[in-house]
Amino acid sequence: MPGTNLTREEAQRRAQLLTVDSYEVELDLSGAQEGGTFRSVTTIRFTAAEAGDTFADLVAPTVHEVTLNGTPLDPAAVFADSRIALTGLTAGPQELRVVADCAYTNTGEGLHRFVDPVDDQAYLYTQFEVPDARRVFTTFEQPDLKATFQFTVRAPEGWTVISNSPTPEPTDDHVWRFAPTPRISTYITAIIAGPYHSVHSAWEEKGGQGEAGSAGRSVPLGIYCRPSLAEHLDADAIFEVTRQGFDWFQEKFDYPYPFEKYDQLFVPEFNAGAMENAGAVTIRDQYVFRSKVTDAAYEGRAETILHELAHMWFGDLVTMEWWNDLWLNESFATYTSIACQAHAPGSRWPHAWTSFANQMKTWAYRQDQLPSTHPIMAPIRDLDDVLVNFDGITYAKGASVLKQLVAYVGMDEFFQGVRAYFKRHEWGNTRLSDLLGALEETSGRDLKTWSKAWLETAGINILRPEPTCAEDGTLTALAIRQEAPALPQGATGEPTLRPHRLGVGFYDLVDGKLVRTDSVELDVDGELTEVPLPRTRKRPDVLLLNDGDYTYAKVRLDADSLAVVTQHLGDFADPLPRALCWASAWDMTRDGEMPARAYLDLVLSGVGKESDIGVVQSLQRQVKLALDLYAAPGWRETGLTRWAEAALEQLRAARPGSDHQLAWARAFAAAARTDAQLDLLAALLDGGETVEGLTVDTELRWAFLQRLAATGRAGEAEISAELRRDATSAGERHAAAARAARPTPEAKAEAWQAVVESDTLPNAVQEAVISGFVQTDQRELLAPYAERYFAVVKDAWEQRSHEMAQQIVLGLYPALHVSEETLRATDAWLAAAEPSAALRRLVTESRAGVERALRAQAADEAAAGTTAD
Secondary structure, rough: OOOOOOHHHHHHHHHHHEEEEEEEEEEOOOOOOOOEEEEEEEEEEEEEOOOOEEEEEEEOOEEEEEOOOEEEEOHHEEEEOEEEEEEEEEEEEEEEEEEEEEEEEEEOOOOEEEEEEOOOOEEEEEOOOOOOOHOOEEEEOOOOOOEEEEEEEOOOOOEEEEEEEOOOOOOOEEEEEEEOOOOOOHHOOOOOEOOOOOEEEEEEOOOOOOOOOOOOOOEEEEEEEEEHHHHHOOOHHHHHEEEEEHHHHHHOOOOOOOOOEEEEEEEOOOOEEEEEOOOOOEEEEEHOOOOOOOOOOOHHHHHHHHHHHHHHOOOOEEEEEEHHHHHHHHHHHHHHHHHHHHHHHHHHHHHHHHHHHHHHHHHHHHHHOOOOOOOOOOOOOEEEHHHHOOOOOOHHHHHHHHHHHHHOOOOOHHHHHHHHHHHHHOEEEEOOOHHHHHHHHHHHOOHHHHHHHHHHHOOOOEEEEEEEEEOOOOOEEEEEEEEHHHHHOOOOOOOOOOOEEEEEEEEEOOOOOEEEEEEEEEEEEEOEEOOOOOOOEOOOOOOEEEOOOOOEEEOOOOOHHHHHHHHHHHHEEHHHHHHHHHHHHHHHOOOOOOOHHHHHHHHHHHHHHHOHHHHHHHHHHHHHHHHHHHHHHHHHHOHHHHHHHHHHHHHOOOOOOOOHHHHHHHHHHHHHHOOOHHHHHHHHHHHHOOOOOOOOOOOHHHHHHHHHOOOOOOHHHHHHHHHHOOOOOOHHHOOOOOOHOOOOHHHHHHHHHHHOOOOOOOOHHHHHHHHHHOOOHHHHHHHHHHHHHHHHHHHHHHOHHHHHHHHHHHHHHOOOOOOEEEHHHHHHHHHOOOOOOOHHHHHHHHHHHHHHHHHHHHHHHHHOOOOOO
């Protein structure tokens, strides 16, 4: 957005000139119930290394006073484009004091204000990553200018205020004076305020945990949510995961938890999953489950909890120098959170790497095949670059490559290096080379070549087995061929062959199950690598490359293995090889190598045997997506009807009350289309029909109602009645989505106006309206909005905040209109509109989805003559 960007060169110059010592921040939130603005008073003490000019950052409607070293400056003269000019600095200590009125937001950026319809009380929380602390107080907004922060907050009577330091007792006039923090970056400071409900406990350090401080330390733990969610808050389960994380990370990192307490605050209308504010983690309050969810949802919540806890060390204690190492920050937290789930004693999710292979790596593979693909270590020129770089490469590919690095150097050596890294750089800022240097010391491996191949290049390798067999079926030789496909058109860089540490699994059918009977682990490098055979043996029924999922690559099966897997994918005894084969089949479908109708056949043949509920739910989403976007248009309705029928069969066959039953109820609701199916959905909603063990609770009622609204079976009367039953903020979001989903021109016009022509919707409601607006069965109704999208998207990007604009750019792109016409319209807009680099990237990514869908539809059409419907 104009006036709010910061380049890396500007940040480097400022860091060379300044050392920041401390912030004192006074916030008057006493008027939060009414909203509008709040008084912000900031005093920054810093040191200039030499004489020079620089600037501080502030996004505020009004600046009342600017005082530099005791000298008042004219705000009108020094405040412009979200910067306060600081000119004529001399070498030595400096003090800047700024008095401003800052604005509450409803976008999830800066200081977000939400009013709960249940109690009409306001609830506040901050979200500062990447550059939004400057929306609340004056800052030097970059991660390498660390300082201490002392917050003083005036809040309404009866409120609680939480920050990075332990919560003090308020004064009689409702002022909260927090102790200074350790030296941290601006983006991980936080203020959360409101009449929140809380539960408290502690983590007690056990003895014998290496050198990480003395045994017996107690860290206070807090969990917070709105009172309207308190009845649903399963605090004991959250504390259990948190304590497991403390135990495991303390052992692996061998460094004491860096802060005085650890609060987890479930907050409303949160844009991301969670945020690693030091000692005060904010988490989206959809993780306080109001209705029954599957174990996959609990596993996902646990991964989020552990991810943020890992950041307390990697990200908060030791912080990246600049945002080009954002990937390392996020990848480390992702890798260690899943490793904790997989290996921590007593974990409920020892199969966590199966979930990682099934979900996170699928995200990475998708992102890495877009025109915007980039090296893991991406060049980040400015804040606009980083704001669109919270993607599948930064999180999922990065974590996949860290898993490969651990396989390459050894897990013990990896964590020995991490321990040295924390001790060497505590409270400081680092670059990737600092971590790699520590790992080289502990592993004895030269990681420079590895880093260049894996971190500084883009794209995915393909690995194919090449078995050779004698006439009697004996496997005489096995090689792995590595390919480096051309990067997507528009991507920068060259295809690269990489070194891979991986496993090869030999699987045979034994008593109807595919069981691993041999395995080999080896280094693969170059175009062709010979695999040492474990013994003289017949060719296995399935040869599975990347068994164990150590590396990051697209894996293909040889023809004989593919034939067996097609018939027996659900028969793998272990969940991880099943997940790897499911992922390979989905990748082949996206690439047009497997027609959408064949993918449907494969899933229907194996999903009933799939025990991992997370895999089942992924397959349900992927089948629906394949039928909506990748199936030949003339066959699409046949495929969708078949899928809905199968979902209903699975719903009726599932064990009563099981996670599988709930998942199939949701899948059926999403696909129901015939009169009989919609009649059943309506009967399940009103209680006229029941399925043994299936509780149609609040969230499931909304899922049923939204489908009925989208198909014209329910209207405003039914939606309003349901909202009266569920008069909560979640109910308001569901109602907004259901209204936007109605199949009428008036409903679409109303939704479009609310999102595009008005800017008053809160972030979560806008997201809900967009999700309801885009219905895959309503292509004709949505067709006029394709042209309107290109007419408004640039203005939306330039006039809205980043989060709100990105919702519009991605959510309203005409992705359902899979046609050459959509590609031409996109190309014409890209050529004429002169979008910013960030906006160009988002639109180009969306275009790539249409181009891929066209190829997949052509492959499915070609299969029509050879595949029976």
